[in-house]
Amino acid sequence: MTSPAKFRKDKEIVAEYEAQVKEIRAQLVEQLKCLDQQCELRVQLLQDLQDFFRKKSEIEMDYSRNLEKLAERFLTKTRSTKDHLLKKEQSILSPVNCWNLLLLQVKRESRDHATLSDLYLNNIIPRFAQISEDSGRLFKKSKEVGVQLQEDLMKVLNELYTVMKTYHMYNTDSINAESKLKEAEKQEEKQMGRSGRQDDRQTPRSPDALASIKTEEKPVRRSSVKKIEKMKEKRQAKYTENKLKAIKARNEYLLALEATNGCVFKYYIHDLSDIIDCCDLGYHASLQRALRTYLSAEQNVEASRHTGLETLEGAAESLEPNGDKQKLMETYNNVFCPPARFDFQSHMGDTMGVVCAQPPLESELLQRCQQLKSRLSTLKIENEEVKKTMEATLSTIQDMVTVEDYDVSECFHHSNSMESVKSTFSESYLSKPSLAKRRANQQETEQFYFTKQKEFLEGRSLITKLEAKHDLIQKTLGESQKTDCCLASGGRNLTERKQDSSEAIPLIVESCIRFISRHGLQHEGIFRVSGSQVEVNDIKNAFERGEDPLAGDQNDHDMDSIAGVLKLYFRGLDHALFPKEVFHDLISCVSMESLQERAAHIKKVLQSLPSKTLIIMRYLFAFLNHLSNYSDENMMDPYNLAICFGPTLMSVPEGHDQVSCQAHVNELIKTIIIHHDTIFPGQQDLQGPIYTIPGAGEDFCGLHSDSPHCEPPLVEEPAPNTVSVSQNNSEDVTAALTF
Structure with missing residues (x-):
């Protein structure tokens, strides 16, 4: 029989197992609660994000509307201004440019923040709502899988409990059978010991008495021994049977125990992680996409703002008083240009002037x-x-x-x-x-x-x-x-040099080009930087009086002012150097990719112009080509020179897009500067002065000569026996090429 101590120990083992299973069951319940809580927190987080961006969208839209109102308030005021600078489409002053760019930047910010509001409302918020919906659906399915896994785990634990109880039962039966077998063996040993003592005992008795005793005891001993042996055999068989059952039950218990531990380990180490992954399926990636959408929107707004601020910064860096002064005086040239000289008004017939x-x-x-x-x-x-x-x-x-x-x-x-x-x-x-x-x-x-x-x-x-x-x-x-x-009469002073109407190159053009060729080929920004308007007016007035203020070797004049006089001369012509009649024919060549074909087309179109105009063009563009050879020092390559002279030499007819046409004009002038020797006829085909590079002539003594009267042969007069320029061809442009 099982002792009370063993019985109590068995109960303790079962109680310990049940306590462990109870703890696992409590963990499983808490696991589901924890997942529920995480789902609730996730839904609440996504709801907060939606509310946040909904409010932010309202704020951005209000900010956009306020910026729009602010910009429109001042833009409307600007549009209604009577400032004729804008009507004439003249270049505006740099402070006004900054002001316009500032208003445009506000308009840009208004549009950007309106776009930002729209993205929040119609892109980012729906993303968060979709994530919330997807998370709830995935959590529900993941929870179903988790509940099923927990049920399977509890089933395994219950099976282990059943196998363990079976093992305990069969092991108890085996122990009891073993105990009974041992008891039978003891009885057998006891019986055998008793028989041996009786045989060895020496008692003095008569033979008849001994025979009588043996006859009486022999059947009794044999019956008892057989009975004990039979009981022993029966108990031995019972023990063997119970022992085998106990061993099998123990094997089943050990196998079930290993399987249960494997299932528990698998559930806690792998299954729970997989369930959480199922709950998180796509959540972090979707949330990242939503946040990256927000970052992209904000970064693009910042990039747009940065671009606008860079433009405004460039305008602020370009705030330059001298440039604005020059633009103002050029725009209001009729206001700021010097008036005509006061002439002597004779009195009562007095003609002495x-x-x-x-x-x-x-x-x-x-x-x-x-x-x-x-x-x-x-x-x-x-x-x-x-x-x-x-x-x-x-x-x-x-x-x-x-x-x-x-x-x-x-x-x-x-x-x-x-x-x-x-x-x-x-x-x-x-x-x-x-x-x-x-x-x-x-x-x-x-x-x-x-x-x-x-x-x-x-x-x-x-x-x-x-x-x-x-x-x-x-x-x-x-x-x-x-x-x-x-x-003397009341005419001009005799020392004044008069411009002969038959002279091919106007004095002002010849003198300015000669001065620049001597002293200004390396001058940085020539024709691009504005000179002194006062000095420009003084030099211009001197030429109008018939004088040559640039004669001699004096280099006390401002080079930018001399360049300004030359540009001002061509700008002040009644008719541009390139007539409007040939505008379309010349501009059509810009689309030609081959520069040789373009130059040939220009040459063909210019053949229809008067000879004097061609002589002046040949002289001017030869000089500009020579000047462009020093672009490393003066920063004026053919394209930069074309930008300066394009609007001056060729005006865009009315009714054309000024911006696009001006770009074509500049490209045309650049082509003529580069290929001037191909476009214009030479001395043999067109008699007249030509521009020669200073120092090319044998008699040129150089820029650094000691002689104060040394001049480079910039103008070569035609030989005496050559035919002069046709008076008929030059009459049309003589008036146009003088002030």
């Missing part, structure tokens, strides 16, 4: 000339000192207004405290005590500068007035020694 230097007035004029010279010397020294003081003051003002106090990057260094930008900015700049002091110093310096500016301009005006009187008196005194001034 020059200063008379006959005695006794000669001595008086000589004394007055000396006084003016002395006064001018003093005034020039004083005015030069005022100019130096004014320039130093101007430099100080420029240092004040160009101080680099615009960097506010510190305001955007975000910290954990998330301090406001306003407070940071005010601390970094607006709250500086020196701000008021700097403003006061700047205003005081400006006041001093304008005082000196006024003093300088008044002094220069006085010097100009006295110089005019001095020069006229000096010229009159010099001429009085050569001719009788009283016989």
